[in-house]
Amino acid sequence: MDLEDKVALVTGGAQGLGRSFVEILLKNGAKVAIIDVNESLGNELKVTLNQEYGPDRTEFYTADVTSEEQFKGVFQKVVEKYGQIDIVCNNAGIINENDWEKAIAINLGGVVRGTYLALDHMKKDKGGKGGVIVNVASLAGLGPLFPTPVYTATKHGVVGFTRAMAGVSTLANHGVRINILCPGFVNTNLVTLFSSEEHVGRFLHLRNLSEKILEQYGVMETDHVAKAFLVLVKDETKNGEALMVHVDGAAFYSFPKQVKDFPSTKVNL
Ligand SMILES: NC(=O)C1=CN([C@@H]2O[C@H](COP(=O)(O)OP(=O)(O)OC[C@H]3O[C@@H](n4cnc5c(N)ncnc54)[C@H](O)[C@@H]3O)[C@@H](O)[C@H]2O)C=CC1
Numbered sequence: 001m002d003l004e005d006k007v008a009l010v011t012g013g014a015q016g017l018g019r020s021f022v023e024i025l026l027k028n029g030a031k032v033a034i035i036d037v038n039e040s041l042g043n044e045l046k047v048t049l050n051q052e053y054g055p056d057r058t059e060f061y062t063a064d065v066t067s068e069e070q071f072k073g074v075f076q077k078v079v080e081k082y083g084q085i086d087i088v089c090n091n092a093g094i095i096n097e098n099d100w101e102k103a104i105a106i107n108l109g110g111v112v113r114g115t116y117l118a119l120d121h122m123k124k125d126k127g128g129k130g131g132v133i134v135n136v137a138s139l140a141g142l143g144p145l146f147p148t149p150v151y152t153a154t155k156h157g158v159v160g161f162t163r164a165m166a167g168v169s170t171l172a173n174h175g176v177r178i179n180i181l182c183p184g185f186v187n188t189n190l191v192t193l194f195s196s197e198e199h200v201g202r203f204l205h206l207r208n209l210s211e212k213i214l215e216q217y218g219v220m221e222t223d224h225v226a227k228a229f230l231v232l233v234k235d236e237t238k239n240g241e242a243l244m245v246h247v248d249g250a251a252f253y254s255f256p257k258q259v260k261d262f263p264s265t266k267v268n269l
């Protein structure tokens with residue numbers, strides 16, 4: 001996919017990984033709608049990006065991805081302003097093992113809502129132009145991150161939901177590819193939370209384990225992950241794929257094609 005003049009929408013775009021996705025999309029010629037619940041950070045970023053790219057390449061919209069009204073309204077405003085949406089990145093996410101229902105609502109519910117809203121505007125069988133959706137999971141969507149079990153569950157949910165929706169999109173001829181980004185640890189606000197009782201709650205006693213896991217995997221910079229994000233956006237052969245990103249590079253996860261191919265040990269019943 002050539003990104004020149006394409007229209008992208010990125011949730012959680014005001015900082016961290018989302019901001020790096022916004023910036024790499026702009027560098028490749030796209031226009032970007034930045035969605036975030038943090039209004040002050042979003043407005044600050046808009047001012048910064050205006051200086052580098054001019055006022056017409058980005059727009060910031062304050063919205064909470066857990067609100068159908070707000071999120072749906074933002075999609076409508078983006079289409080009214082730019083006439084189309086070609087790329088959607090459902091990136092907004094949190095770690096909160098205390099308020100785990102909030103974590104589920106944002107990390108999984110927000111991705112489901114963003115995927116459905118994106119398809120409503122993009123699918124070719126309803127007058128759209130097709131495009132690509134990238135849902136941000138994590139390596140914790142493929143392997144359990146013990147200190148954050150609910151976060152792990154939300155990310156496993158993003159992987160399963162996205163793979164199923166990629167299949168639906170193919171069967172329905174939506175013309176929309178839907179892929180998963182699975183980064184390891186990245187140097188953002190989020191990765192500092194594992195020693196915060198407010199965020200890891202009853203699992204705070206595992207913070208030494210967290211530090212060992214962080215040390216084992218290393219911590220990446222956001223621009224490294226953004227390059228992997230761009231692969232999922234541009235490679236039109238990829239649909240339903242999970243791209244793992246770690247300090248040494250990136251690799252597509254090999255999902256077994258059928259149940260009979262699942263790694264298993266036979267049990268006599
Ligand atoms: N930092 C890391 O090590 C990794 C992060 N990820 C995932 O990447 C995504 C982005 O994470 P980071 O950039 O690290 O976090 P971050 O905390 O730096 O940025 C997240 C952004 O999402 C926004 N946000 C939170 N809740 C929202 C809501 N309800 N509606 C709209 N916006 C909301 C926040 O205001 C913030 O600007 C998350 O889904 C996270 O799970 C995945 C793997 C590793």
Ligand SMILES: CCC(=O)/C=C/C=C\C[C@@H](O)/C=C/C=C/C=C\[C@@H](O)CCCC(=O)O
Nearest residue numbers: 138139140143144147148184185191194210
């Ligand atoms: C480690 C403490 C913590 O909760 C930090 C979270 C920070 C970032 C968000 C998350 O998306 C990063 C996940 C990285 C996971 C990496 C590997 C796991 O999937 C498996 C770890 C289990 C193991 O190898 O022992």
